[in-house]
Amino acid sequence: MVQERLKPREYEVFTIVPVMALSSGSKFAPIGLTxxxxxxxxxxxxxxxTENPVATVIMKVRGCGPFGAYSSTKPQRITVDSEEVEFKYEGESGLVTFALEVPVEEQYLWNIVIEL
Structure with a gap:
């Protein structure tokens, strides 16, 4: 077990998210706004x-900033409100990141679709 001591006024935040095993063979876990x-x-x-071999993850998300998720496979495409967005995929860690802009409406829910 690894132990780490924090100095006064230091902190660490850990996010624990269940990983979903999809029938396409991919694994996915949404982390949220990082x-x-x-x-x-x-x-x-x-x-x-899931429509073999493509699995689709559909999310409703509130907020703006960098969004992160874990994926065992590189997404084929990510859309936010039906607009394709650029994303980064780190194959070694499985981290997928993309940006959510500041919404025009207050309390707006983004419609995010990730195709794996």
Whole structure:
């Protein structure tokens, strides 16, 4: 077991998210807005649809900033409100990141679709 001591006024935040095994063979876990303490609190809806060999993760998300997720495979495409967005995928860690802009409406829910 690794132990680490923090100095006074230092902190670490750990986010624990269950990893979903999809029938397409991919594994996926949404982390949320990575610059927030409660990163996963922005996810208001989550469902998975599978049409072999493509699995689709559909999320409703509130907020803005960098969004992160774990994926065992590189996404084929990510759309936010039906607009394809650029994303980064780190194959070694499985980290997928993309940006959510500041919404025009207050309390707006983004519709995010990730195709794996």
């Amino acid at each position: 610059k927030m303490f409660n990163s996963g609190g922005v996810i208001k809806g989550l469902k998975c649809e």
